[in-house]
Amino acid sequence: MPELIAPTVLLHSAWTEAHDEWGPGPHEDGFGLEPSDEVGSPAGFAAWVARLTRESDPAGTGRAGCTYRWIVEDGRVLGGIALRHGSDGSVPRFGHIGYGIRPSARRRGLATWALGRMLDEARALGPDRLLIVCAADNLASARTIERHGGVLEGVRDTGHGPARHYWIMLRPVPGDR
Template sequence: MPDLIAPAARLHKAWLEAHAEWGPGVHEDGFGLLPSDEVDSLAGFAAWVTRLADDLDPAKAVDAGGVPCTYRWIVEGDRVLGGIVLRRGFSEFVQWAGHIGYGIRPSARRRGLATWALGRMLDEARVLGMDRVLVVCAAGNVASVKTIERHGGVLEGIRDTELGPAPRYWIKIGVPRA
């Protein structure tokens, strides 16, 4: 059974295994990984995890243009399956990337994990008083489109970005979902 947890330094090895499945770079949305983060060493990894916790404080937030962020890792036992972030405000970065971003490691896909995790983060957004959230994905990512639409995402349009066309969906938050 999967769980959503706050990033934890104790999962260094497990996170590195998940990261290796994506290949080099910082492209796994939902983890808040920046090019300046050094995650290979235990000390660097612990510093990154601390930065993610600090991103809840608008005065310290470095991801999403200073917007506070709630990061959660999707885990099963001690295995990191993916990550998801709720960006709790609006900035130029959020306008581009959305309020919620997520990534599932390739070997854990097609299990409904993204749909499940998105639902949990929508619950978190509801508790925080957000009335709607923007979720953006790559145009060719059919699985993400289906995940977003399962949660009531309504297509605003498709914008061209430096990463290619990106469909933009708004999800209204209000009455708790069944």
């Protein structure tokens, strides 16, 4: 049974295996990996996990913050999901939630499951709605978002190509039935 856990140095080899499976190219959504992060060595990996932990505590960063979770099953890292708190400048481009599932773990419903759990965490933070963005040609992700009530606002160019912009309501809007 999969679980969402906070990033941990204890899963360095399992995370590296998942990271290697993605191969070169765009980063894996949901992991908060920056081009400057050096995750190959134990020290670099520990520094990256420490940064993710700091960012998950908005009081500790002076910024809006971001909650990171890894999707783990039987000691294997299957993916990652991130919830951006607030509405900083990255939200219009990337949305409040970003996620990615390693190629060998796709088509199992893990993204749908993880998004549902992260929406529960978002409700606890209090926003009425969340923006979720996916590449315009990523129909699997679009279906995942729509399964959770995502309403397509439109398709826009984010600087990384066209992307679908969805809103998910977390609380009823006054006057709606």
